Amino acid sequence: MLEAIVFYTLATFILGFGVMVVTTKNPVHCVLFLVANFLCVAMIYVLLAAEFLAVIQILVYAGGIVVLYLFVVMLVNLRRPPDAQIDTRRQARVGFVLAALLLAEISAILMYSAVHPSSVATIAPQVASGGNTETVGMLLYTDYLVPFEVASMLLLVAMVGAIVLARREA
Amino acid sequence: MMPITPYHYLVLAAALFAIGLVGVMVRRNIIIVLMSIELMLNAVNINLAAFSYQLHDAAGQVFAIFIVAVAAAEAAVGLGIILAFFRNKETVNIDDMNIMRW
Numbered sequence: 001m002l003e004a005i006v007f008y009t010l011a012t013f014i015l016g017f018g019v020m021v022v023t024t025k026n027p028v029h030c031v032l033f034l035v036a037n038f039l040c041v042a043m044i045y046v047l048l049a050a051e052f053l054a055v056i057q058i059l060v061y062a063g064g065i066v067v068l069y070l071f072v073v074m075l076v077n078l079r080r081p082p083d084a085q086i087d088t089r090r091q092a093r094v095g096f097v098l099a100a101l102l103l104a105e106i107s108a109i110l111m112y113s114a115v116h117p118s119s120v121a122t123i124a125p126q127v128a129s130g131g132n133t134e135t136v137g138m139l140l141y142t143d144y145l146v147p148f149e150v151a152s153m154l155l156l157v158a159m160v161g162a163i164v165l166a167r168r169e170a
Numbered sequence: 171m172m173p174i175t176p177y178h179y180l181v182l183a184a185a186l187f188a189i190g191l192v193g194v195m196v197r198r199n200i201i202i203v204l205m206s207i208e209l210m211l212n213a214v215n216i217n218l219a220a221f222s223y224q225l226h227d228a229a230g231q232v233f234a235i236f237i238v239a240v241a242a243a244e245a246a247v248g249l250g251i252i253l254a255f256f257r258n259k260e261t262v263n264i265d266d267m268n269i270m271r272w
Contacts, residue, residue, distance in 0.1 A: 021193065165247065
């Protein structure tokens, strides 16, 4: 039941953010919706008991690839008119409201776990046993060692290629 | 309410893939086309994770990690090409990218 609620919520967010990525006019907003989409997909991985994949998703996609996209969007988007009409005071108010909501949420979680210590204790042994990360690591370095090395070569070639392509012609 | 089966995840992944495909076909900004390709790669990863969960075999997650590595390489090279192209032609519209067309 709980899994169903989480799944349908996440699915709604994933598809909604996906549609926003495809339909939004401003490329910067597109990139930000893409981050939200990737974070929701990471939560789907947690639901599928693929915790290591979820961490990789956040580190590599939301942390690395999207920042790369953001850099290129900002380098390329030179002809956008300056945002003179943006109300900074309204933005500040929205920022304060969001920060207050986040603080309230964290406080609620802390108070809940202080009142119900059992809900925290039941999760801990699962995490401590190594679990998913150990399994994936063993597979990656035994059965799939050759593909792993090929992937590292691919990344090296891509890195060199990207540097050569983006370099200003000397 | 129905229990969540792997088919739910497959349907979700198919929908996300379709959204990415629409983005690739419809948008004319090449950066957003690349982002749509990332959406499609993510849909494939959801499929792999769902099957890995269903079959109790972590190999699917290993392949998903390879896909992430390939996506990172693709993003680096693709964005490098976009930067080089933008420096020459001052545009990111794919309709203007027809120098190599016969």
